Amino acid sequence: MDPIALNHNSLNPNLNLLQPYPFQRLRDLFAGTTPNAAFKPINLSIGEPKHATPTLITDALVNNLAGLANYPTTLGSLALRTAISQWIARRYNLPALNPETSILPVNGSREALFAFAQVVIDRTKSNPIVISPNPFYQIYEGASFLAGATPYFLNTTPENGHAMDFEQVPAEILNRTQLVYVCSPGNPSGKVMNLAQWKTLFALSDQYGFVIAADECYAEIYFDETNPPLGALQAAHQLGRDYKNLVVFSSLSKRSNVPGMRSGFVTGDAKIIEAFTLYRTYHGCAMNPAVQAASLTAWNDGAHVIENRRLYAEKFKTVTPLLNGALEVEMPDAAFYLWAKIKNPAMTDTDFALKLYRDLNITVLPGSYLAREVNDINPGKNFIRLALVASLEECVEAANRIQSMS
Numbered sequence: 001m002d003p004i005a006l007n008h009n010s011l012n013p014n015l016n017l018l019q020p021y022p023f024q025r026l027r028d029l030f031a032g033t034t035p036n037a038a039f040k041p042i043n044l045s046i047g048e049p050k051h052a053t054p055t056l057i058t059d060a061l062v063n064n065l066a067g068l069a070n071y072p073t074t075l076g077s078l079a080l081r082t083a084i085s086q087w088i089a090r091r092y093n094l095p096a097l098n099p100e101t102s103i104l105p106v107n108g109s110r111e112a113l114f115a116f117a118q119v120v121i122d123r124t125k126s127n128p129i130v131i132s133p134n135p136f137y138q139i140y141e142g143a144s145f146l147a148g149a150t151p152y153f154l155n156t157t158p159e160n161g162h163a164m165d166f167e168q169v170p171a172e173i174l175n176r177t178q179l180v181y182v183c184s185p186g187n188p189s190g191k192v193m194n195l196a197q198w199k200t201l202f203a204l205s206d207q208y209g210f211v212i213a214a215d216e217c218y219a220e221i222y223f224d225e226t227n228p229p230l231g232a233l234q235a236a237h238q239l240g241r242d243y244k245n246l247v248v249f250s251s252l253s254k255r256s257n258v259p260g261m262r263s264g265f266v267t268g269d270a271k272i273i274e275a276f277t278l279y280r281t282y283h284g285c286a287m288n289p290a291v292q293a294a295s296l297t298a299w300n301d302g303a304h305v306i307e308n309r310r311l312y313a314e315k316f317k318t319v320t321p322l323l324n325g326a327l328e329v330e331m332p333d334a335a336f337y338l339w340a341k342i343k344n345p346a347m348t349d350t351d352f353a354l355k356l357y358r359d360l361n362i363t364v365l366p367g368s369y370l371a372r373e374v375n376d377i378n379p380g381k382n383f384i385r386l387a388l389v390a391s392l393e394e395c396v397e398a399a400n401r402i403q404s405m406s
Contacts, residue, residue, distance in 0.1 A: 017145040022369040039361035054304040060297035067289025076105035092234040108262040109251040117143035135370035140181040162189035183215040190332020198235035218335035220255035322399035
């Protein structure tokens with residue numbers, strides 16, 4: 001796919017390196033195609049939570065609208081930072097982080113993941129590298145380009161367990177690497193990094209000095225209440241490490257069904273958090289005071305999160321077996337995506353997605369749109385991503401329609 005061409009001499013030339021977002025590519029794919037009106041439309045393409053926002057959060061938001069009369073601070077309220085620190089300690093069985101120095105509220109993990117590269121990348125050094133999984137969340141790539149760095153993609157495939165194999169990265173690349181994005185649970189695979197994989201990554205960070213940005217926005221969507229996904233801070237603690245060069249990004253969007261509230265946090269290495277705070281002070285992205293109050297309420301409550309997980313678990317348990325005739329699919333470790341391989345070798349992922357849209361009025365995302373070609377391989381090719389965010393009834397209906405194609 002060709003990068004976006006802006007053709008304007010006075011703009012940042014790195015903007016021309018950006019590629020169209022996956023959903024723009026999907027709109028282009030469907031342009032001129034009329035979906036089958038005999039079926040109700042079902043959209044499984046976008047990872048946007050559809051479960052109801054808990055009343056306790058909306059009530060907290062409404063009850064604190066008076067905060068709109070005040071400028072918020074970049075650091076956010078100490079009460080919110082303390083609630084986040086306490087949640088991290090409970091969730092990951094860790095000593096509480098210092099809310100004064102190690103917690104920074106952000107307006108959702110997306111904008112923070114992008115802005116973070118602008119802080120970490122040292123443009124004075126020759127040809128900086130940012131390592132990213134492939135397939136990947138496209139913000140990682142855009143952040144790299146606009147920070148003046150070059151993305152280096154590590155293919156994650158069924159053959160390597162959908163894991164980033166850092167040991168295959170050449171030393172000359174690692175010498176130039178300043179930032180590594182990891183996503184666990186992964187988008188789109190749903191795979192969770194294990195302790196051995198973290199140990200390898202930490203050792204390389206120690207050796208080469210790069211910063212790790214751990215995207216954990218899906219960490220609260222899992223299927224076994226007794227076995228939550230391992231987190232980056234938790235892995236470091238279990239390995240007897242501090243949090244040097246490690247920064248974690250988390251969000252309420254998926255956990256609490258509030259994607260429109262734009263609320264998350266970053267935590268980890270206090271020195272890097274301090275630098276990021278300085279950047280954000282100038283960036284002007286402090287969190288709305290009413291949103292801060294609602295966020296505090298959300299982080300302090302766990303009951304609604306357990307119910308949210310129950311709804312997802314029911315959908316995955318029901319839908320996954322229904323798809324096995326038409327697709328190669330298995331339960332993810334966590335998150336709310338099914339990363340499904342197309343069984344028909346003669347049909348591309350884009351052809352499959354177009355057929356679903358045209359014939360069955362189902363929207364899914366072609367896997368190749370989430371990846372880049374590396375060494376003549378696009379690891380998303382012949383996969384589709386299904387976001388099980390719709391109701392159970394709609395997800396079952398979609399699965400039955402897809403199964404009818406086999």
